[in-house]
Amino acid sequence: MTHTPNAPTLPPAPPEGCIVTEVRGAVLLIGINRPAKRNGFTPRMYRELAEAYTRLDEDPALRVGVLHAFGAHFTAGLDLPTIAPLMKRGERAMPLGLVEPNDLGTPGYRRRTKPMVVAVQGITFTVGIELMLAADIVIAADDCRFSQLEVKRGIMATGGATLRMAERAGLGNALLHLLTGDEFGSAEALRLNFVQKVVPAGQQLEVALALAQTVAEQAPLAVVATRLNALKAVEHGPVVAMHEFIETQQRLSNSEDAREGVQSFVEKRAARFVGR
Template sequence: MQAPPAPPEGAIAAERRGELLLIGINRPAKLNGFTPAMFRQLAEAYTLLEDDPQLHVGVLHAFGNHFTAGLDLPSIAEMMRRGEKAAPFGQVDPYDLGTPGYRRRTKPLVCAVQGITFTLGIELMLAADIVVAADNCRFSQLEVKRGIMATGGATLRMSQRAGLGNAMLHLLTGDEFGSEEALRLNFVQKVVPAGQELQEAERIAKLIAEQAPLAVVATRLNALKAVEKGPHAAMEEFIATQQRLSNSEDAAEGVRSFVEKRPARFSGR
């Protein structure tokens, strides 16, 4: 996909495709290194996905040969020293960490990564729900090589997905690893030939968008609660959530479509 025009500090492109929102990182001349403006626009795109009832699934991707080399440190270092965040308060946090002052995403997000996927890139993909990686990916969580710490979720999610020892191997060395290692560690869910990652991510996103939106959101949030707060906290919601969903128009349509042996036409109500 050809990158749309962008200023030198980069931009985030948001493109509607039916019920999907394609969110594109656009600064290929600088390996898609993130500036404050880009991170602000990324939060705005996530907020658009969350707030627009016509949008059901997001697809995060990048223009050019690489996903992102991470933060553009010269442009963002001063904000880090002051303890400031680039994303405005009140918007959806792309890291989805539940940080006070920021909203959390409820709708699903599929991520496509290729080439260099360093630091911020890994944390953004770990914050997504499903990740498709090109077979040419180069991953590195290399903050320790820069004298700083990963604070976008890697220290939490790497150990959740891969176990503490595997997380420490990559977090404490800042080494570089490839797509097959990322697949082994459950950091990504599929590996495809380079150039096919966005197409496959869109295919998965469209399959999700065909399902009942209320049920998709409820399922995602319950699974996330089980990871973050434990299985018992998630189980406590089963009856109330199922009762709410069973009384929705989509549940009635699900029954009708089953009886009539046809694809369901869900409305999100």
């Protein structure tokens, strides 16, 4: 476990693991809790993760999510003995209608709108890489060990790695790791733009939480609109994203928060945004 001041207390975990949530102001901490098995993901954990992401999107009091893990490792990946039967049947571990943690736009699932910051440490394999690439900002401990090793198990990465690795790092760099399943460290992940900051081990959650709290202080409607427009530019191209500029700016400019932004500037004080 990290040594972050005021870090979440490690709660008991059932054998199949669980997801633990904690509210810190406008931030929702989402903790992966199965340290005895290096946080290997079971169907229950994946379902509860989707439920936590859905809670973040639906609760107007929550503005930013922070995904982290208890124990020395982020996750060793999928717990194949429990997940493989679902794969063979072509089934998902989470019910339809929830927010999809991998944010792929899979039919029947919702896409996240609010920002997600991730803190990773130690072993961060397969689904761990895909979850962090699906998030918005990643803080990595300097002891991370990354591997997208599906090819070593006779399967393919289908949680977004084949899409986002190439987008972040270029096709050659993506295939270097996707086709070998090799292990690489935090410095390589930073070089490839898979993570945004590398910090000493034990500080990753503290830094991620501070960053999330800073984002939570900004105007919520503007934060969501900015995130979605940047995502649209990546997925559909800058021209498509640009076509939203005038309409989105007009909507934001007529909000209570935009008026508060102007008033706080005039009065030389911190803004008090309400998300309306």
